């Protein structure tokens with residue numbers, strides 16, 4: 001076994017399918033872009049176990065696990081992978097709306113949240129306790145954290 005084990009791509013593909021299912025079911029947000037992101041929301045090791053990635057504590061299985069995690073992260077970061085936004089998000093821990101207008105007054109009906117700094121679609125992640133741009137590849141703004149709510 002090595003980091004070029006041909007089974008790695010198969011396991012990573014299986015995990016990607018499981019992640020996509022979890023996103024469709026609202027268990028994970030569509031903003032996950034790495035194995036570390038998965039750990040923010042669930043016990044991501046369950047994905048490895050469910051996919052049948054062998055692990056017995058030996059150097060060889062540790063290397064395999066890391067290689068599968070890297071392959072999953074690479075797939076999650078692939079250009080064109082959709083992210084959630086207002087109207088498409090199924091994740092209950094995301095709030096893609098705001099009741100505050102740009103001038104600071106209250107809106108009668110919640111509107112899609114936009115970053116007050118750069119204007120990109122944004123959301124609040126209740127599990128992370130933080131505001132994020134909907135596009136996970138967009139660099140973080142400072143103002144998005146400081147000015148909403």
Ligand SMILES: [Zn+2]
Pocket residue numbers: 029030084085089090091094095096123
């Ligand atoms: Zn969302």
